[in-house]
Amino acid sequence: MRLFKTVLEMSAFSKKARLNGKSIGLVPTMGYLHEGHLSLVKASIDSSDLTVVSIFVNPVQFGKNEDLAKYPRNMKRDLALLKKAGVDVVFAPEVSEMYPNGYITYVSPQGGLEGLLEGEIRPGHFRGVMTVVAKLLNITEPDKAFFGQKDAQQCLIIKKLVRDLNFKAEILILPTVREADGLAKSSRNSYLDAKERVTAPAIYKALQIAQQMINLGERNPAVVIAGMRRLIGCEKNIKIEYAVITDPETLQPVSSIDGRVLALVAARVGKTRLIDNILIDRKVGSHHRRKNAKTHV
Amino acid sequence: MRLFKTVLEMSAFSKKARLNGKSIGLVPTMGYLHEGHLSLVKASIDSSDLTVVSIFVNPVQFGKNEDLAKYPRNMKRDLALLKKAGVDVVFAPEVSEMYPNGYITYVSPQGGLEGLLEGEIRPGHFRGVMTVVAKLLNITEPDKAFFGQKDAQQCLIIKKLVRDLNFKAEILILPTVREADGLAKSSRNSYLDAKERVTAPAIYKALQIAQQMINLGERNPAVVIAGMRRLIGCEKNIKIEYAVITDPETLQPVSSIDGRVLALVAARVGKTRLIDNILIDRKVGSHHRRKNAKTHV
Numbered sequence: 033m034r035l036f037k038t039v040l041e042m043s044a045f046s047k048k049a050r051l052n053g054k055s056i057g058l059v060p061t062m063g064y065l066h067e068g069h070l071s072l073v074k075a076s077i078d079s080s081d082l083t084v085v086s087i088f089v090n091p092v093q094f095g096k097n098e099d100l101a102k103y104p105r106n107m108k109r110d111l112a113l114l115k116k117a118g119v120d121v122v123f124a125p126e127v128s129e130m131y132p133n134g135y136i137t138y139v140s141p142q143g144g145l146e147g148l149l150e151g152e153i154r155p156g157h158f159r160g161v162m163t164v165v166a167k168l169l170n171i172t173e174p175d176k177a178f179f180g181q182k183d184a185q186q187c188l189i190i191k192k193l194v195r196d197l198n199f200k201a202e203i204l205i206l207p208t209v210r211e212a213d214g215l216a217k218s219s220r221n222s223y224l225d226a227k228e229r230v231t232a233p234a235i236y237k238a239l240q241i242a243q244q245m246i247n248l249g250e251r252n253p254a255v256v257i258a259g260m261r262r263l264i265g266c267e268k269n270i271k272i273e274y275a276v277i278t279d280p281e282t283l284q285p286v287s288s289i290d291g292r293v294l295a296l297v298a299a300r301v302g303k304t305r306l307i308d309n310i311l312i313d314r315k316v317g318s319h320h321r322r323k324n325a326k327t328h329v
Numbered sequence: 330m331r332l333f334k335t336v337l338e339m340s341a342f343s344k345k346a347r348l349n350g351k352s353i354g355l356v357p358t359m360g361y362l363h364e365g366h367l368s369l370v371k372a373s374i375d376s377s378d379l380t381v382v383s384i385f386v387n388p389v390q391f392g393k394n395e396d397l398a399k400y401p402r403n404m405k406r407d408l409a410l411l412k413k414a415g416v417d418v419v420f421a422p423e424v425s426e427m428y429p430n431g432y433i434t435y436v437s438p439q440g441g442l443e444g445l446l447e448g449e450i451r452p453g454h455f456r457g458v459m460t461v462v463a464k465l466l467n468i469t470e471p472d473k474a475f476f477g478q479k480d481a482q483q484c485l486i487i488k489k490l491v492r493d494l495n496f497k498a499e500i501l502i503l504p505t506v507r508e509a510d511g512l513a514k515s516s517r518n519s520y521l522d523a524k525e526r527v528t529a530p531a532i533y534k535a536l537q538i539a540q541q542m543i544n545l546g547e548r549n550p551a552v553v554i555a556g557m558r559r560l561i562g563c564e565k566n567i568k569i570e571y572a573v574i575t576d577p578e579t580l581q582p583v584s585s586i587d588g589r590v591l592a593l594v595a596a597r598v599g600k601t602r603l604i605d606n607i608l609i610d611r612k613v614g615s616h617h618r619r620k621n622a623k624t625h626v
Binding site: 171 | 348436440442463
């Protein structure tokens with residue numbers, strides 16, 4: 033496994049690999065790797081000649097009062113995990129390498145998606161995400177780039193980035209990997225103390241409640257959201273930032289649950305901000321019930 | 330010569346060319362071609378295996394009250410000129426091909442350059458330029474892309490774009506091509522009526538006066554600017570928007586003319602907005618004079 037710290041080395045590697053007809057898979061990360069990241073790495077290795085993992089805590093996607101300074105880092109452990117996984121290249125640049133003096137160019141979403149949910153709570157976050165992903169795509173020239181569904185809004189925005197700016201890479205979204213009790217894997221889980229760790233799975237339980245209610249035939253999102261809020265409300269150290277039922281593409285709230293919807297929750301467990309989501313598809317049983325209940329286009 | 334109207338065709342051509350080891354030169358234009366464009370085309374043909382010329386009047390770089398609707402177009406003439414010049418591919422997409430429904434991604438400069446001169450007078454202009462150039466670079470995958478010095482600020486911003494977002498293309502800036510009387514070639518010259526056409530060269534004459542004053546030893550930019558303004562002021566149908574002496578990289582006004590400076594003018598000739606600039610380097614004679622006048626670091 034090779035470790036590159038400069039854009040020049042990384043670019044040269046990718047250029048040569050492409051000239052040799054090798055396909056490249058990219059897994060962009062902020063490090064402090066967990067099984068979610070490693071599932072992306074495995075998918076890349078399974079489908080690409082060469083797998084590049086970037087480790088870069090991107091300051092541009094953090095707000096002023098966010099956790100940039102304390103974001104967990106453990107490069108030694110990350111490198112060991114990636115070597116064991118069979119990764120070909122780790123690209124781990126310093127901030128000054130990615131944003132040198134005189135840096136002025138930012139990519140941002142301007143059309144709705146960026147003002148909702150994470151974008152509303154974290155102004156400028158997706159500008160940071162789009163900018164760093166655009167850079168990583170140009171530096172590593174991947175055929176495929178892999179992202180996790182946990183960051184649902186990020187996934188949608190990166191798909192827009194690639195489509196809108198005509199990048200060549202294919203974006204692949206892999207399922208959220210969870211702890212045994214359902215808590216979505218996240219580097220930020222390391223912030224949780226023992227008590228918080230016990231209550232944090234309420235976020236996923238709320239999403240599961242939403243799924244069950246919808247499968248049972250509930251079509252009113254307000255009722256489903258109330259159910260989600262009630263479940264999380266039982267836990268004293270969790271504060272909901274949002275709990276919504278949305279269109280899976282636009283992330284706009286739906287007025288009636290008629291097809292596939294995305295349920296999303298963001299909450300603070302103690303001081304730790306966690307997000308999670310699930311895609312909910314009405315099951316055959318509920319389709320049948322719906323058909324009997326009401327004609328629908 | 331091939332003409333592509335879709336991103337898919339253009340991308341496929343470039344991908345194949347690159348796989349075959351061919352180098353690609355890109356000349357981005359808004360059409361209505363003049364000798365300035367053709368000098369870029371020639372430079373590309375001379376240095377690249379394949380030359381792609383894009384013709385696209387990019388709506389995103391026009392302000393609401395600007396000349397998007399009346400911007401001159403003559404595709405038939407442009408294609409004939411490019412075929413004669415030996416161009417391999419013309420990429421001429423429709424607006425809906427470049428900015429399809431649901432388009433949300435914009436690249437913008439945020440750090441000084443965009444708020445000056447053209448950026449101050451044309452808010453959002455460079456966001457449009459950066460966005461379309463980022464797209465064209467991804468679609469056509471050039472080794473080199475060619476731009477004209479007439480749009481000096483655009484050239485600086487495109488160099489930033491390429492450096493900051495780690496595009497692979499090399500940006501080449503070619504000298505402004507002029508009419509016999511010094512007027513910089515521009516598609517917008519076609520807006521000028523006969524009287525305006527006679528007075529428009531005053532813009533270049535003002536730049537020449539600046540050069541002469543500096544060569545004679547003038548180090549005070551205010552004096553040089555006054556000279557430029559005086560010359561253009563003689564013409565009744567020209568209104569200066571700006572006339573400045575700046576650092577060639579930052580475009581910030583210089584307080585003293587000590588090395589290379591860029592003189593820039595924007596003016597309205599009748600209703601037509603024209604820009605021009607020249608890079609001024611103190612000559613040996615003036616260096617000598619300066620040395621005797623004052624010690625300088």
